[in-house]
Amino acid sequence: MAKIAFIGGTGPEGLGLAMRFAKSGNAVFIGSRSEERAEEAVQKLHAAVPAGDIYGGFNHEGAEKADFIFITVPASGHAEILTELAEVIDDKIVVDAVVPMSFEDKEGPVPSPPEAGSSAEEARTLLPKAKVVSAFHHLDAKALQNVDKPMQGDVIVCSDHKTAKKKVMQLVEEIEYVRAMDGGGLQNSRITEAMTVLLIHINKIYKSHSGVRITGI
Amino acid sequence: MAKIAFIGGTGPEGLGLAMRFAKSGNAVFIGSRSEERAEEAVQKLHAAVPAGDIYGGFNHEGAEKADFIFITVPASGHAEILTELAEVIDDKIVVDAVVPMSFEDKEGPVPSPPEAGSSAEEARTLLPKAKVVSAFHHLDAKALQNVDKPMQGDVIVCSDHKTAKKKVMQLVEEIEYVRAMDGGGLQNSRITEAMTVLLIHINKIYKSHSGVRITGI
Numbered sequence: 001m002a003k004i005a006f007i008g009g010t011g012p013e014g015l016g017l018a019m020r021f022a023k024s025g026n027a028v029f030i031g032s033r034s035e036e037r038a039e040e041a042v043q044k045l046h047a048a049v050p051a052g053d054i055y056g057g058f059n060h061e062g063a064e065k066a067d068f069i070f071i072t073v074p075a076s077g078h079a080e081i082l083t084e085l086a087e088v089i090d091d092k093i094v095v096d097a098v099v100p101m102s103f104e105d106k107e108g109p110v111p112s113p114p115e116a117g118s119s120a121e122e123a124r125t126l127l128p129k130a131k132v133v134s135a136f137h138h139l140d141a142k143a144l145q146n147v148d149k150p151m152q153g154d155v156i157v158c159s160d161h162k163t164a165k166k167k168v169m170q171l172v173e174e175i176e177y178v179r180a181m182d183g184g185g186l187q188n189s190r191i192t193e194a195m196t197v198l199l200i201h202i203n204k205i206y207k208s209h210s211g212v213r214i215t216g217i
Numbered sequence: 218m219a220k221i222a223f224i225g226g227t228g229p230e231g232l233g234l235a236m237r238f239a240k241s242g243n244a245v246f247i248g249s250r251s252e253e254r255a256e257e258a259v260q261k262l263h264a265a266v267p268a269g270d271i272y273g274g275f276n277h278e279g280a281e282k283a284d285f286i287f288i289t290v291p292a293s294g295h296a297e298i299l300t301e302l303a304e305v306i307d308d309k310i311v312v313d314a315v316v317p318m319s320f321e322d323k324e325g326p327v328p329s330p331p332e333a334g335s336s337a338e339e340a341r342t343l344l345p346k347a348k349v350v351s352a353f354h355h356l357d358a359k360a361l362q363n364v365d366k367p368m369q370g371d372v373i374v375c376s377d378h379k380t381a382k383k384k385v386m387q388l389v390e391e392i393e394y395v396r397a398m399d400g401g402g403l404q405n406s407r408i409t410e411a412m413t414v415l416l417i418h419i420n421k422i423y424k425s426h427s428g429v430r431i432t433g434i
Contacts, residue, residue: 107402140433152432156415184418185324191408191415198373198408199431201401208434214419215369215428216357 005029005062008073016144022052024174031059075100082126097136099196111194120189131164134189140209153211156183222246222279225290233361239269241391248276292317308346314353316413328411337406348381351406357426370428373400
């Protein structure tokens with residue numbers, strides 16, 4: 001039973017993950033810049049997981065209390081919110097699920113990483129004391145919210161902190177049928193973040209909610 | 218029954234793919250800069266696929282005769298060999314399977330794309346008349362060479378040429394149990410090429426010969 005806060009938890013990915021983790025018995029906190037939007041999201045969560053241990057409020061309140069701080073904000077707000085919360089986050093485990101991409105190309109989304117190389121590496125720069133783990137980029141937000149249907153696919157987990165990585169990998173597998181895959185160091189998040197952009201193209205081509213499974217393991 | 222030439226076909230990936238395509242009844246040509254190395258590779262192929270329709274010789278001879286020209290050279294020789302063969306390749310279908318990576322980082326391989334953004338995009342620049350298709354980055358070379366064991370995983374195919382992409386996707390599925398996945402335009406090869414680097418990290422961590430399968434389709 002972990003306490004999990006979702007920074008920017010009112011978006012589709014944060015909401016979907018919160019539903020799944022509430023369902024598996026964890027206490028989840030939906031953080032937002034707006035108490036009203038947090039409250040709306042909490043109501044959606046209660047509807048999806050009536051027995052869930054669900055809270056909501058300002059982002060910093062969640063970050064204070066949580067064992068795991070999930071970052072599920074849009075990439076455009078990533079640096080700003082982490083800078084704002086750095087002191088509260090301190091040396092906690094941060095799970096970065098952000099996908100930096102640009103929509104300016106006529107062919108569709110293109111990876112658009114920040115100067116650090118990836119969102120997760122940007123988090124490492126902005127939160128030097130925190131244990132940053134990159135994960136959860138490939139679980140489709142809509143599929144996650146369909147809580148009664150099992151998820152498919154792997155969650156590839158990258159981090160330079162071995163113990164934190166192991167804890168997050170255990171957390172991953174609390175979502176039924178989902179497998180945690182060790183993806184090596186945080187730098188590999190450049191690749192896992194970009195893979196989400198490929199999945200978006202594939203979703204458009206096949207009208208699907210795709211994910212990824214590593215074969216041969 | 219297609220004629221498939223492998224430029225740089227003596228390397229492990231070219232050899233493995235040639236074995237599989239010879240096994241499914243295609244005529245394969247192992248191209249090399251050295252007739253001797255081509256001949257050695259042809260002998261290996263005959264040993265693995267005794268009934269195969271297998272040839273070998275200089276790269277340009279293969280490129281002249283083939284319906285599909287596979288590029289399976291090391292990334293360091295990519296630009297040079299394509300420049301050399303541009304006239305012979307002309308407007309044919311080129312299947313680029315090259316993965317540009319650097320081994321200078323202590324944490325392991327890192328994607329190291331050329332200025333064009335990816336090897337496949339570099340091929341498009343150097344072969345403006347050819348129909349460049351990016352594919353076959355995620356089938357493990359060792360697993361391919363184990364011809365009696367079914368392969369696992371998908372081949373993600375990216376191209377700006379719809380008809381050529383379709384033909385290559387049909388060719389992909391001549392390898393038993395392998396599925397072709399439309400990965401959109403050639404630009405997405407930036408992502409599929411980098412994914413191979415992640416698989417190398419995963420192989421090291423799990424001592425595996427991993428591949429990728431897209432779920433939800």
